[in-house]
Amino acid sequence: MSKRVTIPTHIAIIMDGNGRWAKQRGKERYEGHLAGVKSVRTVVEAAARAGVKYLTLYAFSTENWGRPTAEVDAIMELFCRTVVGEGETLAAQGVRVKIMGERTRFSATVLEMIDRIETTTAAGDRLTLVLAFNYSSRREMVLAMQSLAERVAAGQMRAEDIDEEAVAASLMTNGIPDPDLIIRTSGECRLSNFLLWQASYAEFYFPEVLWPDFDERAFAEALEAYAGRDRRYGLVKDES
Ligand code: IPE
């Protein structure tokens, strides 16, 4: 009997454990972030091949600015270098890149790289890769509330017209379906300010593997775990 394989439309990943991976090897934390780029490549390719349409990767949280300056600078530099190096490849693979987060605090170079990768890959229609970079879910919701309040104050809508659709349309994920599967590597079981609104009915998967060790096999295991889940959305399962 053939097994029905359910591929999630949208997978979101909290890429965690780079620092511990480096520490285990007696290396600087930066080396862990560098090693993590390889996992990003692997997962983007595997997701596109599997038929996933949206892949969101949590790369840098707004809270991460509080890390030592040397580490923050190294992450920014790595982001720029990766964008320069991967743009053409991603475009050729049909991957469209969107950077999701507040466009504040970034250097002019980082802003230029954000612009560059989004432009280079704009035509991609196989997989949308959303990179959460300077992203905070609570901040995203505050900004959405502000924009809705401004529209009400300007007489463009009534307070009672604010429904789930209007809120969703005011978030940074506007136009992107909610994640079906949220993966967090490294054994931590928390969201750390990631997609709090959007995660309402997501399935969660917390493998022990550290992000730099997350490979094709680990990705396949995540898909397998998801396929075995029973999503009920608060309803009673049809027994017929
Ligand atoms: C995730 O790895 C990457 C970022 C947050 C930028 P960490 O750097 O958080 O790694 P651990 O959790 O310290 O091992």
Ligand code: IPE
């Ligand atoms: C969440 O990981 C942010 C990213 C993976 C980019 P953190 O390592 O920053 O989260 P906490 O501090 O363990 O909650």
Ligand code: MG
């Ligand atoms: Mg961490």
